[in-house]
Amino acid sequence: MDPLKHICEDPLERKWVWISLFLAIVMGGMLGYYAIASNIHPPSNVETIDSSRLHLTEEFAEDNLGVKANPDGTVTVTMVAARYGFYPPRIEVPVDTPVTLRIASADVLHGVHVPNTNMATMIVPGYISEVNTTFPETGEFSLLCNEYCGLGHDSMWSRLVVVPKNEGGQSS
Amino acid sequence: MNDDKAAGLALASMWVGFIAFLAAVVLGVYQVAERSGTFPAIESPELYFASVSTHGVLMAFVLTTFLVMGFGYYTATTSLGQKVWNKPLAWFGFWLSVAGVLTAAVPLLTGHASVLYTFYPPLKAHPAFYIGATLLVVGSWIWCLEMIMMMAVWKRAHPGETVPLAMYGTVANAIMWVITSLGVASEVLFQLIPWSLGLIETVDVGLARTLFSWTLHAIVYFWLFPAYIAMYTLLPKAAGGRLFSDQMGRVAFIMLLVFSVPIGFHHLYMDPFQAAGWKFLHMTGTFMVAVPTLITGFTIIASLEIAGRLRGGKGLFGWIGALPWSNPMVTAAGLGFLMLAVGGFGGMINASYAMNAMVHNTQWVTGHFHLIFGGTVVIMYFAIAYHLWPKMTGRQLQSNGMALTQLWLWFIGILVLTLPWHQLGLDGQPRRISSTPYDASLVEMWQPNEVAMIVGGVILLISALMLILVLVKTHGNAQAESNLELEYAEPLHSILRMPRLMNGFGFWTLLVVVYMIASYGYPIAQFFLMETHGTVPWSI
Ligand code: HEM
Ligand SMILES: [Cu+2]
Ligand SMILES: [Cu+2]
Numbered sequence: 001m002d003p004l005k006h007i008c009e010d011p012l013e014r015k016w017v018w019i020s021l022f023l024a025i026v027m028g029g030m031l032g033y034y035a036i037a038s039n040i041h042p043p044s045n046v047e048t049i050d051s052s053r054l055h056l057t058e059e060f061a062e063d064n065l066g067v068k069a070n071p072d073g074t075v076t077v078t079m080v081a082a083r084y085g086f087y088p089p090r091i092e093v094p095v096d097t098p099v100t101l102r103i104a105s106a107d108v109l110h111g112v113h114v115p116n117t118n119m120a121t122m123i124v125p126g127y128i129s130e131v132n133t134t135f136p137e138t139g140e141f142s143l144l145c146n147e148y149c150g151l152g153h154d155s156m157w158s159r160l161v162v163v164p165k166n167e168g169g170q171s172s
Numbered sequence: 173m174n175d176d177k178a179a180g181l182a183l184a185s186m187w188v189g190f191i192a193f194l195a196a197v198v199l200g201v202y203q204v205a206e207r208s209g210t211f212p213a214i215e216s217p218e219l220y221f222a223s224v225s226t227h228g229v230l231m232a233f234v235l236t237t238f239l240v241m242g243f244g245y246y247t248a249t250t251s252l253g254q255k256v257w258n259k260p261l262a263w264f265g266f267w268l269s270v271a272g273v274l275t276a277a278v279p280l281l282t283g284h285a286s287v288l289y290t291f292y293p294p295l296k297a298h299p300a301f302y303i304g305a306t307l308l309v310v311g312s313w314i315w316c317l318e319m320i321m322m323m324a325v326w327k328r329a330h331p332g333e334t335v336p337l338a339m340y341g342t343v344a345n346a347i348m349w350v351i352t353s354l355g356v357a358s359e360v361l362f363q364l365i366p367w368s369l370g371l372i373e374t375v376d377v378g379l380a381r382t383l384f385s386w387t388l389h390a391i392v393y394f395w396l397f398p399a400y401i402a403m404y405t406l407l408p409k410a411a412g413g414r415l416f417s418d419q420m421g422r423v424a425f426i427m428l429l430v431f432s433v434p435i436g437f438h439h440l441y442m443d444p445f446q447a448a449g450w451k452f453l454h455m456t457g458t459f460m461v462a463v464p465t466l467i468t469g470f471t472i473i474a475s476l477e478i479a480g481r482l483r484g485g486k487g488l489f490g491w492i493g494a495l496p497w498s499n500p501m502v503t504a505a506g507l508g509f510l511m512l513a514v515g516g517f518g519g520m521i522n523a524s525y526a527m528n529a530m531v532h533n534t535q536w537v538t539g540h541f542h543l544i545f546g547g548t549v550v551i552m553y554f555a556i557a558y559h560l561w562p563k564m565t566g567r568q569l570q571s572n573g574m575a576l577t578q579l580w581l582w583f584i585g586i587l588v589l590t591l592p593w594h595q596l597g598l599d600g601q602p603r604r605i606s607s608t609p610y611d612a613s614l615v616e617m618w619q620p621n622e623v624a625m626i627v628g629g630v631i632l633l634i635s636a637l638m639l640i641l642v643l644v645k646t647h648g649n650a651q652a653e654s655n656l657e658l659e660y661a662e663p664l665h666s667i668l669r670m671p672r673l674m675n676g677f678g679f680w681t682l683l684v685v686v687y688m689i690a691s692y693g694y695p696i697a698q699f700f701l702m703e704t705h706g707t708v709p710w711s712i
Contacts, residue, residue, distance in 0.1 A: 010665075027459050044448035130444065
């Protein structure tokens, strides 16, 4: 027997409720499956840092920022977001290579996204944001701050260049 | 004027809402013009962000809260046939909210609270801003208490009877709002106010954002509830038909109450301080909240079909033409549904775990909520005003024709404003920017859409002015309104006995609390379990 029977007399409406539930579950399920199957995860590393002392940390000290090639062929990019720029202001990464971006804020909340790619994260003071991605196309991209961070928010952006594989990666 | 009906309280409340609305629309037009870069003379980030902060607060907190309260008082008294539970307290709540708005307005307008309506720390506003916002919320809690008490008193006096659907929905909203506003209330009371006053040095931004997210989703249903209540209980009657199913309305309201609060978590998809597992869990929850909306769509369209057929409409779609489109409520609902259909589709993208990254914090998001919130919800607010004003003032609407034109203009304006806005988002424009000092290739691509948005804004401003004109002129109309009773729609099948679960909220409230603890308990507790670093205040 239809468990909806005692709250809803109309058979057509009951059918619709079942369809709605079905739709919601299928949509949720599909996207969930897709996310797991293609291993897409939003930045969720839950790592703390003292944003007022970035310069005293090993990882985010000024000299250590930028692009580093790892022995396993992947690339790690370390960046600091601070009003109103991303440092270093220009990074070069190789195409089709797994890139791990690790970004910390030195002051307020920022966000970053690269238009026309799915590279995006919030940058929250007190926490490190880690994004894993690969850039499938070479070219010059803009890295835009997309969370209001103060009156200069508009002008907070920097350059990301995706270069052919053999040219390696660097920053300036 | 029958005082039992609290028309004075309802009118005062809704007027505050609409005055805030008009001011905010003017600011909105300034914003689209400033942003476009077409008028160098008016460009200024200081002004722009003061304006967007004020616009956002007025639209999202002031218009909505006062409209919900005013409509709630009127629905409660008319559907129950009962006085306001405690009238002096209700007026006190109203004035407390007004005082809150005025307190917050000072720093907002003087550029000391340009932190946007989401006021994320560690950007710090003047303490008066947080204190004003708190007073507004406390005022709204008094309204919640009034609604809950009125239903309780009525049930005691009418044992075994079914609470009218309009009241059932109103109380669902009141309970939902109390639970969901606790998030932002704890953020403001325990973190932001003491921190902005210098009593504590730092706040944990992760915790603050998590608490805020607790409020951030269900608040949109707080805004939406009056629209749904009007669709279920006033629209079928206005269209000349019956409500297809009273029970399904209750099911939808209950589902909104239960499902909407815990899913605020989806606003943290892109935040690094919450783990992927939690985000994933909440994504599935987010899809459940589509169910009450799908049910509502079905029930309302079915009710309209009944009305159309009763009026002689034939064939598969003939009933649509037979509906009384000269009735503002019917027109607003029709246009509102169209906007909801377009916007609902976009919402699915926002809610999806993976696609969200493409549009997160781009203009897509602002375009999306202007379409659903500024479009569907607000057009129903207009319809509610047009429907109630004659009952509350005892004067006929002056004039119905102008009201209809106003609704159509609003619909057109919203489409002209928001479709290009979505496109800007897809083309990568970040939200919340006052200018576009980026690559020429990006800026050139954006420009035509920016200009189209100005056209949309101007159409909306004209429409908003017409709304105010109609309401003002109605007060002074010499023609008295003959029917002062607010008539609620009869259900198609008469209600014999309502199951207890669908006539009260005890069980459902308990369920939300348990669901909330399960879904937010650990994500909040983690901030006290791990070693975190707070952040000092930063000025804009
Ligand atoms: C003439 C009509 C309107 C125009 C031209 C307009 C324009 C704008 C603009 C340009 C922004 C800034 C967006 C950004 O930079 O991210 C904005 C923000 C906002 N608008 Fe409107 N708007 C209008 C009507 C409305 C309505 C009717 C509502 C809701 C009832 C609304 C609610 C909001 C909210 C809550 C924000 C804050 C967004 C944020 O802080 O990110 N607006 N509006
Ligand atoms: Cu920034
Ligand atoms: Cu939400």
